[in-house]
Amino acid sequence: MSARAPTLQRRTLIAELLARRGTALVVAGLGSPSWDVFAAGDHADYLYTWGGMGLAVPVALGLALAQPSRRVLAITGDGEMLMGTGSLAVVSDQAPENLAILVLDNEAFAETGRQRGLTAGRVDIAAAARGFGLRETMTVRDRDAMGELGRLLFEAPGPVLAVAKIALSTDPWALPEKDGVLIAQRLRSALGLKG
Amino acid sequence: MPSASAHWSQDIFREAKARNITTLCTVPDGGLTALIDLVAADRDMRLVTLTTEPEGIGIAAGCWLGGVRALIAMQSSGVGNSINALGLPAALRAPCLMLITMRGQWGEFNPWQVPMGQATRPALEAVGVKCFPVERAAEVGETFAAAADIAFHSRLSAAVLVSQRVIGAKGFGR
Numbered sequence: 001m002s003a004r005a006p007t008l009q010r011r012t013l014i015a016e017l018l019a020r021r022g023t024a025l026v027v028a029g030l031g032s033p034s035w036d037v038f039a040a041g042d043h044a045d046y047l048y049t050w051g052g053m054g055l056a057v058p059v060a061l062g063l064a065l066a067q068p069s070r071r072v073l074a075i076t077g078d079g080e081m082l083m084g085t086g087s088l089a090v091v092s093d094q095a096p097e098n099l100a101i102l103v104l105d106n107e108a109f110a111e112t113g114r115q116r117g118l119t120a121g122r123v124d125i126a127a128a129a130r131g132f133g134l135r136e137t138m139t140v141r142d143r144d145a146m147g148e149l150g151r152l153l154f155e156a157p158g159p160v161l162a163v164a165k166i167a168l169s170t171d172p173w174a175l176p177e178k179d180g181v182l183i184a185q186r187l188r189s190a191l192g193l194k195g
Numbered sequence: 196m197p198s199a200s201a202h203w204s205q206d207i208f209r210e211a212k213a214r215n216i217t218t219l220c221t222v223p224d225g226g227l228t229a230l231i232d233l234v235a236a237d238r239d240m241r242l243v244t245l246t247t248e249p250e251g252i253g254i255a256a257g258c259w260l261g262g263v264r265a266l267i268a269m270q271s272s273g274v275g276n277s278i279n280a281l282g283l284p285a286a287l288r289a290p291c292l293m294l295i296t297m298r299g300q301w302g303e304f305n306p307w308q309v310p311m312g313q314a315t316r317p318a319l320e321a322v323g324v325k326c327f328p329v330e331r332a333a334e335v336g337e338t339f340a341a342a343a344d345i346a347f348h349s350r351l352s353a354a355v356l357v358s359q360r361v362i363g364a365k366g367f368g369r
Contacts, residue, residue: 062258087253
């Protein structure tokens with residue numbers, strides 16, 4: 001249970017993190033994580049998703065296994081992470097050193113009407129990730145931890161997971177490309193792949 | 196080209212290797228045991244064991260985005276778990292190659308397997324997956340090759356449905 005209402009703003013958090021991503025590839029989960037990433041500035045290294053709830057981590061895992069020389073960051077929400085919690089077992093078993101996961105946790109299904117989320121109570125995704133065997137986890141509640149969060153997500157040997165407790169905010173719409181063929185081709189071209 | 200292999204799994208393994216499919220994502224099934232063993236023993240292939248089948252759909256799409264070809268293998272019951280996930284490769288036009296070992300079909304002992312087994316092909320086709328059913332062991336290899344080629348060359352979702360007639364119905368000690 002949260003001791004106090006979170007104050008971290010998702011848009012600021014993501015913009016500050018992506019400014020220091022280096023060459024990391026980003027897989028953004030459906031809904032708000034994709035809007036947050038796009039709002040911070042579009043890039044060919046980003047894969048936005050508009051569906052397939054639960055698959056942000058599996059897609060990022062596949063990309064990390066295929067591109068071992070590139071850091072891969074999955075950015076997802078508490079709802080999507082819990083729908084695909086089992087994927088943390090697969091991540092742990094495959095143990096890619098280049099994979100990091102950031103869970104934006106506002107303790108609500110914000111995208112669908114702010115219904116109470118499961119992390120509003122006793123559910124602790126970072127603790128679950130430790131149980132699954134991820135190498136390092138952390139929970140961030142304020143801006144003082146931004147430096148440590150960046151180190152974990154972009155430098156620490158993976159697989160790692162961070163939970164950022166964020167405010168339940170209302171942000172301007174920021175909708176990226178939704179044609180999946182264009183999104184996929186752009187990323188593959190950036191990786192030097194054909195066809 | 197009918198095969199002379201001792202087991203149809205060897206044909207799939209050979210055709211997968213020939214197409215540079217280097218990753219097998221799977222929730223194990225009895226009918227997949229021989230293939231899983233072949234992949235696990237091969238230094239150039241990666242075995243990704245899943246908790247639930249839709250993870251494999253996402254992982255295979257991520258692999259393709261990064262330039263690696265993957266195969267997802269599951270029992271037919273896993274198809275029901277995977278339906279919404281199949282929208283992701285469809286939207287990305289990412290190749291999605293599935294190997295489905297059937298239950299609830301030919302000589303099934305367990306009535307709990309029958310509803311999903313009977314719904315497997317209609318459910319896959321309803322979300323746009325091209326289905327390649329195979330009823331004879333000697334035809335598994337060529338059927339898999341055909342499905343793999345349409346999946347990777349045309350960037351579509353394709354599933355090979357291996358009948359219980361090929362696998363043998365689970366005996367349950369009878």
